[in-house]
Amino acid sequence: MEQWKEKLNTWGKWVGMTGVAIWVIFSLFDSKSAGYSTIEVLVLFSVLFFGYRYGAGAGTICATICGMCISFFTGQLNYLAMLAILGLMSGAFRALGKIGSVVGFVTTAAGIGMLYSLEILKNSWIELGIGVVLFWILPGYLTMPEEKRQTVVTIAPPMNDFDGSIGMRLRKIEEAFLELSKLFAGLEVEPALGEEEMLWRCRYMENRMVFGEQMMELAEMIRSFREELGRSTDITMQVNQAIRERLTEMNLKVDRISMVEGENKRSELIITLCAEFGQSVSVKEIAEQLSRAIGRKLRPQGDRAGAVGAQLKTIRLEEETQFQMLYGVARTVKEESECSGDSFSFLELSGGKVLMSLCDGMGSGERAFEESRRAIELVEQLIEAGFHPQTVLRLVNQAFVMNEEFHPIAIDVAVADLYTGLCDFTKSGAAVTFIRHGEQIEILQSETLPIGILQETLPMESLYRLKDGDLVIMMTDGVLEAIQGNKKEDVLKEFCLTQQGRNPREIADKVLEFAIGQEENRIAKDDMTVLVAGIWKK
Incomplete structure (x- = not known):
């Protein structure tokens, strides 16, 4: 349906331009044969158009x-005054769009004709109507007000000049942080004289190494960001x-x-705009129209x-x-505990990515929940900032190690590219x-x-290409530990294979119910938490 609308819109433009051209050609050969004056039509059309x-x-x-010109040939100065008023009114209502200018133009002409009984208006309604129709059927880009044509289009800086401006600055910043990291890692510390001083210096060395690694x-991250921008291409024009x-056409001023x-041919469009005439246009509608x-x-x-106002x-x-992803979560709290120590997150990121994270705080209750919640929030912030997931967990580990009040936590993170x-x-x-992919499950x-246990940690990382209909089932250790026997993973795997549904929430509920039943x-x-996400083609 939308394709047909686009075709009709294009055909309408060509029909309008063709109609105006045919009318001009035939009228030049015989301006009076049709019972109207070609000159008067051109005059009235030109005044409205300009x-x-x-x-x-x-x-x-x-x-x-x-x-x-008309007054010179006819000797009637009334034409001059009358057309000047029409020209003024055709521009006075242009903020209301084409329809506003046409209504103002025709109403003014009618008022002048009734008040002064000028012959050019009394006998020129046909010419006035033809001029208005010609103006109305012209394509929008020919009649578009000039200030809208002069929309400011800026790209700062052009991507093909990236290495010569911002790219050079980012490279210098990158080099500075690298030197700082080497400096902190390479500083020599004098031998300690006593046990207390030795412990203090060990702590100092640990903090210094952490700071160097963060640099x-x-x-x-700056290097990755610089390379990503350098691979982008400006296609604005x-x-x-x-x-x-x-x-x-949507009455939006840009x-x-x-x-x-980018190098993967994915487009990103950034527009600063506002709506005219007091209207409000949803961003979703703008995206559909520009698509x-x-x-x-x-x-x-x-x-x-949201919307543009x-x-x-x-x-x-x-x-x-x-692809698109939907998720469902099922949770339960440890007996006699008022608050679960587990936290989870399902967040849609820019660049067509989705973050799923699950954190299991040590123990149960408010303290465990507060630590797991802070860890999840930190993961979200760092992932949104562009850090790699493995780097994110290393930074969270360093933050927890340096804070003696924090307890160890288990974190599970998945970032899917849709x-x-x-x-x-x-x-x-x-x-x-x-x-789960069909009748197979990978563990x-x-x-x-x-x-939060060791100063240095290297989180496990694995890449997997999800396909249409796949399910990702994440859980905290409370779910797995509830399963009876030594082969807990195999038992839970077989149960998941027996589930025929594809609703993430229902799968999460069934897995949790099965674990509690054990x-x-x-x-x-x-505490038990099951987070299930399904991926489907759009």
């Missing part, structure tokens, strides 16, 4: 010139005309437009939806993903994760210690 496109001043000037990680035309395309205009399906980035607003649109289906699983002391296990008297001995 007044709407260039403003009241241009409309008045055009009308004055036409009026002087190294930051330098690596290629799509600027189509975008601007469509936004103008301040800035930029569009970049049809440029031939690429766009969507609001992350959770940045009278105030300038910057919106970010990204190319639609191939364009390709590639998912990065990273674990640190976490329980198993099941990936991901972690052999690393929980966060406990004596169905009493949970530990």
Whole structure:
């Protein structure tokens, strides 16, 4: 249906232009045979056209010139005054769009005709009607007001000049952080004189090494960011005309437009704009309209939806993903505990990615929950900032090691790319994760210690390409420990294979119910959380 609308819109433009051309050609051969004056039609059309496109001043000037020519040949100065008023009114209502200028133009002409009984209006209603119709059927980009054509389009800086400006600055910053990391790692410390001083200096060395590693990680992130921007291509000018035309048709005033395309050919569009005439336009509707205009399906980035009103607003649109993910969670609390020590997160990121994270705090209760909650929030912030998942868990580990009040925690993180289906699983002391594909289940296990025990840790990382209909089942160790026998993973795996549904929430509920059923008297001995996510093609 939308494709047919686009075709009809294109055909309408060509029909309008063809109709005007045919009328002009035939009228030049015989201007009186049809019972109307071609000259009067051209005069009235020109006044309306120039007044709407260039403003009241241009409309008045055009009308004055036409009026002087007519008055010179006819000897009636009334034409001059009458056309000047029409030119002024055609531009006075241009803020209301085409319909506003047409209504103002026709109403003014009718008022002048009734008040002064001028012959050119009394006998020129046919010419007036033809002029208005010609103006109305012209394509929007020909009659578009000039200030809308001069929309500021900025890209700072052009991507092909990236290495010569911001790229050079980022490279210098990267080098500075690398030198800082080497400096902190290479400082020599004098031998300690006593046990207390030795302990203090050991603690100092640990903190210094942590700080040096953080500088190294930051330098690596800046390098990755610089390379990513350097691979981007500015394609704003290629799509600027189509975008601007469509936004103008939606009565949206554009301040800035930029569009970049990465090496993977995914587009990101950034627009600063506002709505005219007091209306409000949803960002989702803007994305749908621009998708049809440029031939690429766009969507609001992350959770940045909402609407565009009278105030300038910057919106970010990204190319639609191939997949979508839905999740469900099921939880229970340890017996006699008021609060679960588990925390989880399911967050839609920019760039068409989704973050799933599950944290198991030591023990149960408010303290365990507070520590797991803070860890999850830190993971979210670092992932959104662009850090690699393995780097994120190393930084969280360092933060927990340096704070003696924190207890060890187990973290499970998965970042899925909804364009390709590639998912990065990273674990640190976490329980198993099941990936179900049809009648097969793959088990991901972690052999690393929980966060907050050792100064240095290397979280387990594995990549897996998810396919249409796959399910990711994450859980805390309370679920696995409830299973009877020595082969707990195999028992739980077989149970998951027996489940025929594909609803993530239902799967999570059934897995949790199965684990509780394994406990004596169905009493949970530990907090249990099951997080299930399903991926499907759109």
